[in-house]
Amino acid sequence: xxxxxTLVGQMVFFIVFVLFCMKxxxxxxxxxxxxxxxxxxxxxxAADRAEHDLEMAKERASEQLKExxxxxxxxxxxxKKRGDQMVEDAKRKAQEEAERVRxxxxxxxxxxxxxxxxxxxxxxxALAVSGAExxxxxxxxxxxxxxxxxxxxxxx
Amino acid sequence: MATETETVDTAYYIQHHxxxxxxxxxxxxxxxxxxxxxxxxDEAKWTWAHGAEDVAAMGFNAVHVDSLxxxxxxxxxFCLLFAxxxxxxxxxxxxxxxxxxxxxxxFTQNNVRDTFHGRNPVIAPLxxxxxxxxxxxxxxxxxxxxxVPEIMKLFGVEYQKIVPSTDPNxxxxxxxxxxxxxxxxxxxxxxxGGFAKELSLQPFNHWAFIPFNLLLETIAxxxxxxxxxxxLFGNMYAGEIIFILIATMFMGSLALGVFGGLLQxxxxxxxLLVIPLQAFIFMVLTLVYLSMAHEDH
Numbered sequence: 001x002x003x004x005x006t007l008v009g010q011m012v013f014f015i016v017f018v019l020f021c022m023k024x025x026x027x028x029x030x031x032x033x034x035x036x037x038x039x040x041x042x043x044x045x046a047a048d049r050a051e052h053d054l055e056m057a058k059e060r061a062s063e064q065l066k067e068x069x070x071x072x073x074x075x076x077x078x079x080k081k082r083g084d085q086m087v088e089d090a091k092r093k094a095q096e097e098a099e100r101v102r103x104x105x106x107x108x109x110x111x112x113x114x115x116x117x118x119x120x121x122x123x124x125x126a127l128a129v130s131g132a133e134x135x136x137x138x139x140x141x142x143x144x145x146x147x148x149x150x151x152x153x154x155x156x
Numbered sequence: 157m158a159t160e161t162e163t164v165d166t167a168y169y170i171q172h173h174x175x176x177x178x179x180x181x182x183x184x185x186x187x188x189x190x191x192x193x194x195x196x197x198d199e200a201k202w203t204w205a206h207g208a209e210d211v212a213a214m215g216f217n218a219v220h221v222d223s224l225x226x227x228x229x230x231x232x233x234f235c236l237l238f239a240x241x242x243x244x245x246x247x248x249x250x251x252x253x254x255x256x257x258x259x260x261x262x263f264t265q266n267n268v269r270d271t272f273h274g275r276n277p278v279i280a281p282l283x284x285x286x287x288x289x290x291x292x293x294x295x296x297x298x299x300x301x302x303x304v305p306e307i308m309k310l311f312g313v314e315y316q317k318i319v320p321s322t323d324p325n326x327x328x329x330x331x332x333x334x335x336x337x338x339x340x341x342x343x344x345x346x347x348x349g350g351f352a353k354e355l356s357l358q359p360f361n362h363w364a365f366i367p368f369n370l371l372l373e374t375i376a377x378x379x380x381x382x383x384x385x386x387x388l389f390g391n392m393y394a395g396e397i398i399f400i401l402i403a404t405m406f407m408g409s410l411a412l413g414v415f416g417g418l419l420q421x422x423x424x425x426x427x428l429l430v431i432p433l434q435a436f437i438f439m440v441l442t443l444v445y446l447s448m449a450h451e452d453h
Contacts, residue, residue: 002211003325004180006220010227010320010329017231018278018285018333025238026281029261032245039247 125153166404171208173301173400176323177315178205180218206314220323227320230292234285260288264439271443274450278337282446283439286330291435293321294392298424298431301399321392321434324385331385334442338380341449350452384441391434395427 129149181202182188188195190206205211211218241257250258264284272279296319305316320326342351355373356366402423405416 002215002218003328004214004216004218004220006218006224006323006325007329007332009219009224010326011333013224013228013231014285014330014333017235017289018282020235021238021285022278022281025235025242026261026284028242028245029238029257030265030280032242032247033258033261035247036250 121153125149128152166407169404169407170397170400172315173305173403174317174397175208175211175315176220176317177222177313178211178214178218179203179221180205180211180214182210182213183215186213204314220317220325222315222317223320223323223326226296226318227289227293227326230296230320231289234288234292238284238288260284263287267440268443271440272447272450274447276341276446276450279443279446282334282337283443286334286442287435287439290321290330290388290438291432293319293326294431294435296320297322297392297395297399297427300420301396301403319392319396321388322396324389324393327389327392328382328385330438331381331388334384334445335378335381338377338445338449341446345450346452380441380445384438384445388434388438391430395423395430398423 181200182197184197184199186197188197205214238257241254245254261284264280264287268280268283299318304318308316346354356370358369358373360369402416402420406413
């Protein structure tokens with residue numbers, strides 16, 4: 001338990017180890033720890049930022065979605081209107097066409113009737129002449145009696 | 157462990173365990189009594205000490221080889237371990253060893269930050285070295301007291317005391333190392349005049365009290381390293397003696413041996429507390445004293 005030269009030896013070791021620690025142990029380890037702490041702090045900040053960005057992107061996306069929906073509704077509305085219009089046009093055209101066809105048919109019918117009447121008339125005149133011939137037993141000179149015949153046919 | 161030593165009495169066993177392995181200079185004319193024959197030395201001679209008389213005759217010219225070797229080995233272990241981690245220190249995910257080392261570094265860093273408010277690149281590495289080194293030295297205590305000495309005996313080494321912190325030379329060397337730093341920084345920060353003023357004008361600020369103040373402050377100053385070194389030594393030495401006393405129980409009956417085993421386990425568990433605590437106290441006192449040295453009034 002006596003104090004002796006050991007004390008001096010230990011003191012030398014002590015100084016050597018402290019100097020070693022000061023030069024080769026403490027600075028690199030604390031440096032690495034500090035850098036890691038900074039890195040983690042940066043990472044957390046980046047995560048926060050990313051979260052914020054995500055929030056904003058979501059907002060923008062929903063806004064765009066809303067816009068797109070409105071646009072689509074507008075387009076549909078227009079399409080519907082256009083469709084209605086087309087249907088309306090088609091209807092009108094069809095009606096016009098029908099009217100035209102009807103008018104044409106009517107005029108044709110009238111023509112036909114007139115023609116038939118004319119024919120009938122001429123036939124009636126012929127019939128009347130031939131009937132009169134038979135009755136009279138003589139030939140009726142058509143040219144002689146044409147005035148009377150015409151009068152007759154006009155009465156028909 | 158000591159079954160073959162029935163003839164060896166307990167007192168010898170204990171003394172043997174408390175004896176360092178000493179290499180020193182025996183003075184001329186010393187009567188050396190070793191294993192029966194007496195030898196008178198014609199001239200001073202450096203040799204291994206055999207027993208307490210030799211050590212006493214050597215005086216200051218002796219070296220506790222075991223204490224120095226173990227403390228040096230542990231210091232090297234500390235340096236290599238920490239330096240290897242420091243060289244590969246990554247800022248990414250740390251490995252297990254790096255985690256362990258960083259726990260110590262961070263613990264020290266926090267203590268330094270709490271206690272020491274100046275800027276000094278020496279303080280933190282000093283505290284780390286002190287803490288880890290003393291912790292490692294203290295931890296050797298958990299090795300059963302007979303294990304290493306018996307193994308060393310097989311190699312012809314007579315004495316072996318493996319816990320360096322049970323040697324006052326070791327603890328006082330470290331505390332005096334701190335003491336020199338206290339003096340150095342006191343003078344550096346406050347100047348010689350400021351340091352002298354601090355020593356002579358406190359606690360009674362009057363010229364008539366200067367000698368009295370000087371006496372008080374000098375005693376207080378010197379008491380710092382001595383109390384610090386002796387505190388560590390005392391705690392470790394007392395614990396070691398208890399371990400040795402418990403170990404003597406194994407020489408008795410089986411029942412006593414079993415009881416001794418239980419005692420040894422509980423004492424070792426208790427030391428799981430004492431070992432880091434004493435290392436921590438040594439470090440904190442280092443920080444506190446150096447912090448006081450940096451304070452300018």
